[in-house]
Amino acid sequence: MKKIREFNQISFFKNEPSGLFIQGREINSFLNDDFDEIFTLPTLLDYQVVDCRDYYLITTNFEYTKIYREGDEVLKLYNYGYLLNHENVFLLENYETNVIQLFDIKSNIFSPTYIKKWGQPFWGTSLFIKEKKVLVSYSLTDFSPLWQYELPESLYNWTDGGGYAHKGEIERIIGIYEEILWVSLNSGRLLGINAGTGVLLYNISQPNQYPEGYVFREETKYLWYGRHWQLDSQKGILFGLTSCYYFELDLNKPNETFALYDISATCEQHRIKANMPVLEWSWQGDEIFFGETDFGKGASYAGIFNRQIRQITWTSRELGEEGVFKGINKIEYQANRLYVLDRAGTLHIFERDSPAG
Secondary structure, eight states, X not given: OEEEEEESSEEEEEEETTEEEEEESSOEEEEOTTOOEEEEOOOOTTOEEEEEETTEXXXXXXXXXXXXXXXXXXEEEETEEEEEEETTEEEEXXXXXXXXXXXXXXXXXXXXXXXXXXXXXXXXXXXXXXXXXXXXXXXXXXXXXXXXXXXXXXXXXXXXXXXXXXXXXXXXXXXXXXXXXXXXXTTSOEEEEETTTOOEEEEEOSOXXXXXXXXXXXXXXXXXXXXXXXXXTTTTEEEEEEBTEEEEEETTSTTXXXXXXXXXXXXXHHTOOBOSOGGGSEEETTEEEEEEOOSSSSEEEEEEEETTTXXXXXXXXXXXXXXXXXXXXXXEEETTEEEEEOTTSXXXXXXXXXXXX
């Protein structure tokens, strides 16, 4: 890889099919593949960017929500917080009344919904919203509730390695494969729920395959594994990477194929391990683009892990000083380019010499 560009004083970036959006102290711009400006927005020091897609940009200062289209402000809402956008339909919450409404950006029409509570949203065959113990499915036609799944009281409670008791809660919605919605609990347990009916089909807590001599502690379950699952919907595989372990689950046989792999040897060889949260690393095909960061501004490195051969194939150490980052906030890989945002506010952009084989 070779470094082709960097931007300083950057707080947020996102790659879209339409271009690259970067936000900083003095710049808010959509850029094309050559990093030329498609359009810019005014500097919004008091606003936080919460989403951007298809030339739409949504910002909030938690009093006002503003929506821009190609740099022009098309909507300003007082007391409304942005929740979710799908195909130009926005869900917005009124902070005063806690009422969630649908807003169609093309017609500028508000419509009420039946949604009473809010949590992590997932847009699939229906709209799924999870709270701590409850998962609700809503119709995409009129947003009426279709079904609700609630964790049985005390069934999934657990105690961590320090002896602290925890109530079982839904950690995150991972995704849908073959009409099954997969979620992880805060203990790391995986649940597979029928996306159409809300019926629990799978309950998975331990690997079927693991390194010889590996000792499982029942009290900790798989807390750190549960937070790192990603869904490869093409292959029908759940997978994750954290520390010096890689793990995967074949969703065509979920009760038989939870495998845990110790990758310490390749980590030691390349002097790197994965310690970034799942939402901050990136993957494409069989490759995971991850980082080892000290969560400050100390020396940190990026790496590439190949899921097929279960080996680290590259680290930024190969770049010399250009591959040493001041902490890492976020990593993305898009169109043969690696994007690394460090904790000093610099976005480093590298281009691969040749695409992955």
